[in-house]
Amino acid sequence: MDTNRRNFLKVAGLSTLAGLGGTAVVDRLVTGAGMAQASTEAGHGAEHAAPAKAGANRYGMVIDIKKFYQDPSLGEKAIHACHQVHNVPNFPDKRDEIKWIWMTKFENAFPEKPNLYRDEATATNTLPILCNHCDNPPCVRACPTKATFRYEDGIIGMDYHRCIGCRFCMAACPYGSRSFNWRDPRPFIAHVNQDYPSRTRGVVEKCNFCVELVQAGKLPACVEAVSDSKALVFGNLNDPNSEIRKILKEAHTIQRNPSLGTLPSVFYIV
């Protein structure tokens, strides 16, 4: 090959390399991942606030931690209701475990808020954690088949029939909210609810904010199960007159690791 040709090809090769790393590609990726998400570029404070989008619902939940501390049976009720409605299996071996909502200590739910001198109630009691239904969900960004996706109302759903079981979403979720069907779950479902599909082995699942109930105008199963206590409040974050917004206005609430910019829709009253 003559020198000119080699020189030309050198340049061609290098420009391809530059093109691959080009900002245009990155920009496209980021906009693609943004989905229906509002701008997160407006300063640090704005990043953690819930962006309002006119006309659309955005569902969220407030969890009153103190009520769960006072009455530990609330947690059991919520978990039972959720797992019952959604055919969540109960495996004898912890390694197969699947959970949508579960009780954990404050230090596990909020590892970014360590405290050497924690009050006794916080140190010993447990509170519920579940999928945060982030407004900027890393799991949706990671999924290679759009099997996990964001509904227009902000709920993060799963298509169990499209999921290929690569578990990229599990690595991407910074809250450990996702479970995988390591084996056929059906023999481990005590009472099958015919209104919701059970899953096959090899797919990921997680809390879906009871999207099937919410879109039918009902409350999520866990909220319903503890409704007397008002320990869980569910509602439309985009409606300034909703109950949930009133609570958020009155009480100081925190979110799980908001510094990651995921914009969680689940708020905790400490």
Place this chain on the structure above:
Amino acid sequence: MFEKALKGNNYYWMWLAFLGFFIAVAAVCYLRQYFYGLGLTGMTRDVSWGIYISQFTFLVGVAAGGVMLVLPYYIHNFKAFGKITILGEFLAIASLLMCMMFIMADLGQPLRGLNVLFYPTPHSMLFWDMCVLWGYLLLNALCGWVILTAERKQVHPPKWIYFFVYLSIPFAFSIHTVTAMLYCGLPGRHFWLSAIVAPRFLASAFAAGPALIVVMALILKRVANFDAGKQAIDKMVTIITYAAIANMFFVGLEFFVGFYSDIPGHKHTLQYLFFGLEHHGHVYNNLVPFMWGFVVLFLVGIALITHPRTRRENDLWLGLGCASIFLAFWLDKGIGFVLGGFVPTPTEEIVEYYPTFNEIFITIGVWAAGFFILTILYKIAIGVEHEIEA
């Protein structure tokens, strides 16, 4: 040219039968896993990727390593590599096929794998990984085959092939960069969330890939009467040396950032990998021996491939040195990097991962299948070389 793979001495067939045995065992194990589910592995909801994905990650590097022969030969006209670029290209093919097998073994619903094509999702790094891996596989198959065919006919390769040869160079870099991006773009996984992951992957790839090629070349010299040439081997060892040192430099930087900043999240995984991580009175340390094995093997390897007497005067020591480097970086990336990233979990718990026998046999089987393919490809390449010489 395939007929060249069908003629060989007894050792050739015994070697293939040996690999075939492990492939058969793995096939049975895979069927078990297929019908039961991934519960037959040691993975859990907390450590949701195991040795399949870690082998995949390492082997993408081995595939990319082949470019360290292609680049000097085609861009810098380094003639001594002329005879062995085909070894790099064929190694890339075998490694990429292993990668694909590991991905398939890891999928919960392998039959739905094509969903990645049916619902292309550009914001998922896995989608891009699929694109570049397939691209690099096809490029290497095309370039390797066309150039080898031309060589056999003792004519110059057609000019259009050079477009694809040059294209394969950025592709080699891209496969490992995009594989790094699978990890380094995930929020909340401190160990992976580091801009140096991609450069580190490339550095260890450019050491491990050529190290394997040197070992192969030294073996071929003994068993197949194929001499890569002293100059070529020597240049490759230089490349391995610098790339290996660069990788260790990057590892050192990770340590500095973690331990000097003293931010717990940045230290936890390093502590877990190298010293054991204490949590609620229990020390979790099941990967510590592997990581110190990595450090020791690196030191042994780098000593053997840099000391003039072991490097230039004795093929055995040189081969052992390169094998040590390869093994060291396998421990680093094929064990530590992926598995360590899951510790601690996002809820600050520690779950340790132990692969099951079924999983290990599948893993061994995929490696065996890779070496099976590699043996056949090298047999063809060397058959052509011998034909020309005769």
